[in-house]
Amino acid sequence: MDVASFDMRWEIVGPGWAKLTWVADNQVLEMTTSYTGHGLQSLLQAAADLRHGSSASLAWLSDEPHAHVFVFTGAAERVYAQILVVPDEYAEDPWAGAQRRWAGRVPVVALITAAARMAQTVLDQYGEAGYQRAWRDMPFPSRELAALQRERS
Helix, strand or coil, X not given: CECCCEEEEEEEEECCEEEEEEEECCEEEEEEEEHHHCXXXXXXXXXXXXXXXXXXXXXXXXXXXXXXXXXXXXXXXXXXXEEEEECCCCCCXXXXXXXXXEEEEEEHHHHHHHHHHHHHHHHHHHHHHHHHHHCCCCCCCHHHHHXXXXXXX
């Protein structure tokens, strides 16, 4: 499936917990994540990797014990994205029993733009200090956001 419109939203829903909303055309997926995997930073780094020409990248959102793993491959103008759910990220083989929740081809520019916009919205809402308080003392991923914003200029 080739995606025409794409967006992501990040909402802190409690101390150390957030909800990621993934919107691809008319499909909306919501997933919860905890601070332990520092998911926002992971998504921004994956977008930056793709922007810098990597043909594959990975982002990990911990949901203790579950996790959502974003696998991005074959990047050129579009990247094939898969969202997998691993049932127990702490297991000896965390991939055992993994199931695909979503798959499609997303324009790389749309992914980068959505990731940067998502993070900037969080920063505007909380500020760095507020984010750190809400995110169990984990710092806001300023470096990753700045790198994406420089790339888009």
